[in-house]
Each structure stands twice: as structure tokens, then as C-alpha cells.
Amino acid sequence: MQVFERGEDLILxxxxxxVEIVKWYRRFLVGLDIAQAQDRNAYSICIxxxxxxxxxxxxxxxxxxxxxxxxxxxxxxxxxxDLATVTRNLMTDPAxxxxxxxxxxxxxxxxxxxxxxxxxxxxxxxxQMVSGENESETKERGQTFNNVGRTRLLSALxxxxxxxxxxxxxxxxxxxxxxxxxxxxxxxxxxxxxxxxGGTKFGHADLAVSASLALWLSDHRSIGAHIGEAPLRGFx
Amino acid sequence: xxxxxxxxxxxxxxxPRMAKLVARQRKVLSKFExxxxxxxxxxxxxxxxxxxxxxTAAYTDTPQLMLGNLYAGV
Numbered sequence: 428m429q430v431f432e433r434g435e436d437l438i439l440x441x442x443x444x445x446v447e448i449v450k451w452y453r454r455f456l457v458g459l460d461i462a463q464a465q466d467r468n469a470y471s472i473c474i475x476x477x478x479x480x481x482x483x484x485x486x487x488x489x490x491x492x493x494x495x496x497x498x499x500x501x502x503x504x505x506x507x508x509d510l511a512t513v514t515r516n517l518m519t520d521p522a523x524x525x526x527x528x529x530x531x532x533x534x535x536x537x538x539x540x541x542x543x544x545x546x547x548x549x550x551x552x553x554x555q556m557v558s559g560e561n562e563s564e565t566k567e568r569g570q571t572f573n574n575v576g577r578t579r580l581l582s583a584l585x586x587x588x589x590x591x592x593x594x595x596x597x598x599x600x601x602x603x604x605x606x607x608x609x610x611x612x613x614x615x616x617x618x619x620x621x622x623x624x625g626g627t628k629f630g631h632a633d634l635a636v637s638a639s640l641a642l643w644l645s646d647h648r649s650i651g652a653h654i655g656e657a658p659l660r661g662f663x
Numbered sequence: 664x665x666x667x668x669x670x671x672x673x674x675x676x677x678x679p680r681m682a683k684l685v686a687r688q689r690k691v692l693s694k695f696e697x698x699x700x701x702x703x704x705x706x707x708x709x710x711x712x713x714x715x716x717x718x719t720a721a722y723t724d725t726p727q728l729m730l731g732n733l734y735a736g737v
Contacts (some may be wrong), residue, residue, distance in 0.1 A: 445719045509737045518729065520730045522728055584713075585693045596724075603719055609718065612711065613699075614707055
């Protein structure tokens with residue numbers, strides 16, 4: 428049984444016209460947390476796939492959605508121009524090219540870095556990590572910024588790990604990612620907001636933050652994650 | 664200790680009308696978040712946010728995604 432990949436689409440071909448061909452996907456979500464004053468550059472790659480197969484009745488069906496961090500690593504300190512080149516190399520790597528989506532932390536100096544990415548034709552989604560637990564969208568100079576609460580990002584990561592929606596592969600820095608995840612503590616700040624802080628002596632929880640960005644993108648409309656119809660609920 | 668203080672305990676775990684929500688949130692929230700949200704636990708420094716057992720369970724043997732030279736042209 429040969430599954431063909433066409434871009435991010437997965438197709439199980441069958442010449443029988445009675446068999447309905449289901450087309451699903453395998454995509455790679457890349458989260459990039461860029462270094463600022465104290466932290467380090469880090470990226471995480473999350474595979475997101477549903478694979479077609481034949482059920483007992485000979486109909487094509489889909490496996491359960493699988494999301495897994497298949498690689499996460501730090502990048503050495505370098506100029507933002509060089510980092511943009513490395514990012515372009517990453518996104519055009521044959522292992523993921525044509526079926527990968529990038530999300531970049533565009534907080535602070537990140538918005539200038541994202542402009543460099545634009546000049547290198549690297550398509551990406553911009554996320555500004557803000558305080559609080561909400562999510563909103565703003566436009567600035569024609570660019571869309573997704574303002575997502577850091578607590579929201581990390582809580583979603585926590586839930587996904589807890590429920591088994593997200594797994595973590597056996598890559599070189601997997602132990603470092605575990606240390607970072609275990610370093611997080613939740614506290615209530617003087618304003619009454621929940622604050623989640625973490626970090627090890629090797630990094631400022633950069634791997635974990637980049638993983639949370641990749642997970643966030645896997646459910647975001649900018650990659651077409653919500654295409655479909657469903658009855659509205661909760662309205663009257 | 665303070666006889667003039669009346670202690671009232673209101674916990675969603677004890678309320679039958681909240682049982683459905685509690686059951687659903689027990690599935691989606693981590694133990695720490697669930698205990699804070701429904702078990703009247705305090706949140707504060709020293710409490711690990713990500714549960715170590717859940718992290719361990721999340722690990723698989725999937726090999727690392729192999730990439731080419733990322734530093735070409737730098």
C-alpha cells in the first residue's frame with residue numbers, strides 16, 4: 428500500500444471508481460524563538476499528520492491525528508541577517524520543504540527580524556507573546572500580528588502533553604527540552620495574573636517556547652487548520 | 664482556633680451539577696491546573712507546571728528528523 432505525498436497532501440491512489448479517495452495531510456510546523464538580550468535562538472519542528480488507510484470494509488479512512496515534536500534545537504548566536512539565512516535554509520530543506528509552515532516570535536526586535544524574513548521571501552506567521560491568557564490579531568504596516576498570551580501558549584502545550592495530543596520524539600536535545608518543561612513554575616503576580624516562568628542554566632526555556640509556538644500554529648487558520656463545516660453551537 | 668470565623672468550603676468536586684464539567688476538565692487539564700481550578704489548591708512558586716509523569720509518557724522512540732546543512736551561505 429503506497430501513500431503518495433503531493434506537497435502536504437497524502438493520497439492513497441485507487442483506480443476503482445467506487446472507492447472514494449480521501450486526501451489528508453502531513454505537514455511540518457516550525458516554531459522559531461529568536462534570541463534577544465539574554466536568551467538563545469531555538470527552533471522546534473512538529474509533524475502534524477493524518478494518514479489514509481483501508482478499513483475492514485475496503486473504504487479509505489484516516490488514522491488519528493498525530494502531532495509530534497520531531498526535532499528541537501538551539502542555533503548559535505549570530506546576526507539577525509545570518510539567522511534569516513539559516514531560517515530560509517531550514518524552510519527549504521528537502522526534508523520539510525513545500526509542506527512546512529513557520530511561526531516566529533515577533534515580540535520586540537522580532538518584528539524587524541520578520542521584515543528581514545520577508546525580504547528573503549520566507550513565508551511565516553508572526554506571533555507576539557503578550558502577557559495574559561488571551562489571543563487577538565492586529566495589523567501593522569500591512570502585516571498581521573497574532574498577539575497570543577504566553578500563558579495561553581504554555582497552557583495549550585501542557586494540555587496537549589497531558590492528553591497525549593502531542594508527543595516528543597527521540598532527538599538530540601530531547602533531554603534538554605524535558606529539563607526546560609520541568610523548570611516551569613506557575614505563580615500569581617502582583618496584578619493577579621498567572622505568570623508561568625521557566626528556564627535552565629542552558630537556556631531561557633527557548634526550546635519549550637518554540638515547541639509551544641509550533642503547536643499553536645498547528646491549530647491556526649493561517650495554515651488552513653480549520654477548513655470545514657460544523658453547526659454553530661452555543662448561539663441562540 | 665478562631666471560633667468567630669466561619670469556614671465555608673465551596674469546591675466544584677463536591678457539586679453534582681458541576682460533575683460533567685469536572686469530568687471533562689480532568690481529561691484536558693494537567694494535574695496541577697486541575698487541582699488549582701477545582702481542588703482548591705494554591706498556585707505559587709515551587710509547584711511544577713508541567714507534570715513529570717505526563718512528560719515521560721509523551722516521549723516516543725521516533726528518530727530525529729534529519730536536516731541538511733542549515734548554515735550554507737552564512
